[in-house]
Structures are given as structure tokens and as C-alpha cells.
Amino acid sequence: MTEHVEGGAGRTAGGRRLGRRPGSADTRGQILAAARETFAEKGFDKATVRGIARRAEVDPALVHHYFASKEGMFVAAMELPINPDEVIPALLAGPREEVGERLARFVLTMTSHAQARQPLLALVRTAMTNERMATMIREFLTHALISRVAQALDIPPIRVELAFSQLFGAVLARYVLRLEPIASVEVEELAGHLAPTVQGYLDPAS
Structure with a gap:
């Protein structure tokens, strides 16, 4: 696993970090956005935590950190923007x-x-x-x-x-x-x- 190293280590030639995006203040929102897109395309059964993590560009462990299960992530993701x-x-x-x-x-x-x-x-x-x-x-x-x-x-x-x-x-x-x-x-x-x-x-x- 690529460690977080300041400077040139752990980066590509273009300056981009190697590996998936680490956790951040907006990681939960990024995962939810990816989950909404994935569930809309595939439905619940065919969507996978790994697939959602890949779309969100985060480690699957972060998905489990913010949401205990795929069901929990779905419940959060399907929250409509209306009351x-x-x-x-x-x-x-x-x-x-x-x-x-x-x-x-x-x-x-x-x-x-x-x-x-x-x-x-x-x-x-x-x-x-x-x-x-x-x-x-x-x-x-x-x-x-x-x-x-x-x-x-x-x-x-x-x-x-x-x-x-x-x-x-x-x-x-x-x-x-x-x-x-x-x-x-x-x-x-x-x-x-x-x-x-x-x-x-x-x-x-x-």
C-alpha cells in the first residue's frame, strides 16, 4: 500500500498521488454520490461496495467506515432532496x-x-x-x-x-x-x- 509521503514520493510524474483517494471531510458525500449513480444504473443486488468505492475513487474500507453495510449505504443514498x-x-x-x-x-x-x-x-x-x-x-x-x-x-x-x-x-x-x-x-x-x-x-x- 502506498504510504502518504510529502514531496515527490508516492506521486506519479505528473504530481498525482498514487493509490486511491484517502478519507477527507467530503469523503462521505463522494461515496453517496457514487452510490446514487451505481444504484440507479444497477439496482441494489448488482451494485457492489467495491464498485461504488471504485467510482468514488476511495478505498473500500472507507465505505465500510462510513456505512456499516451496503444496505446502510443504500438507505442513506436514497434520501430524496424533498420533504x-x-x-x-x-x-x-x-x-x-x-x-x-x-x-x-x-x-x-x-x-x-x-x-x-x-x-x-x-x-x-x-x-x-x-x-x-x-x-x-x-x-x-x-x-x-x-x-x-x-x-x-x-x-x-x-x-x-x-x-x-x-x-x-x-x-x-x-x-x-x-x-x-x-x-x-x-x-x-x-x-x-x-x-x-x-x-x-x-x-x-x-
Whole structure:
């Protein structure tokens, strides 16, 4: 193992240190960023600690130092940059007949940013291959999202599930399958196409 030596020792001819990047104040963040990308690409089962460490350019021992296991790293990495306690009231504020449009625009705008989209895709891929994670994700979606929106709108939970299923399907078509023209159309236009269908699910049952 290359030791940390000041000066020329332990460096390449160009001045770069040999070996992997040592721990630093931002090492945890570097590992999380690499984990999000890896989980989004491979899902939970096929991602490896060594692969994530290689992408982050750190020693695998540092991954275990910051996260006790791959599961622990996944839980930290899938933390979305949104707070349901703030987002849900904002979505439900305003005219009831426009909630479908607000929801469609919010989901499509959020997922247009890789920082938010990658954890979401990691969740979807992991749920397809790991039942334990699928159960955890289902419980989170049911209690933190579906039930709260259904209660606020006074509609059956299945109608909220169908609304979100419509939007998640569009996200997968746009970013995973890359179906055209869904993949390249502007967010506002796509939201306009989806909003009436989403609104139909969220309207009071007739």
C-alpha cells in the first residue's frame, strides 16, 4: 500500500498521488454520490461496495467506515432532496380542480434533475429484485404519501395510487425506456398531456 509521503514520493510524474483517494471531510458525500449513480444504473443486488468505492475513487474500507453495510449505504443514498411534510401541503394548496396539473408538473420537474431522479430510479430497480427493500419502499409510499394525499382529498387510496402510477410510468418511459417523443418533449408539454388523466383520478368519486 502506498504510504502518504510529502514531496515527490508516492506521486506519479505528473504530481498525482498514487493509490486511491484517502478519507477527507467530503469523503462521505463522494461515496453517496457514487452510490446514487451505481444504484440507479444497477439496482441494489448488482451494485457492489467495491464498485461504488471504485467510482468514488476511495478505498473500500472507507465505505465500510462510513456505512456499516451496503444496505446502510443504500438507505442513506436514497434520501430524496424533498420533504413530504413541505411538498404535500404545497401540492394540495390552491383550487382542487388544478391539483392534477400541479402534481404532474411537480413530479416531472423534480425528475428532470439527475440528483432527484437517480435515487428514484434506484428505488424502482431495487424493488424489482429485493423483496425486503420493496417492502420498505411500499411502506414508505403508503404511509408518507398515498394515505396522506387520499385523506386530504377525501378519496379512496387506490385513486391516488393510480394517479402516481400514471406519473411514474411516464418517468420510466422518459428516462429508462427513453421512448420518443416522451423522452425529449418539454416538461410543460408533457405535464399538460398527463394532467387531465391525473386529475380524473384525484377528483371525488362519482
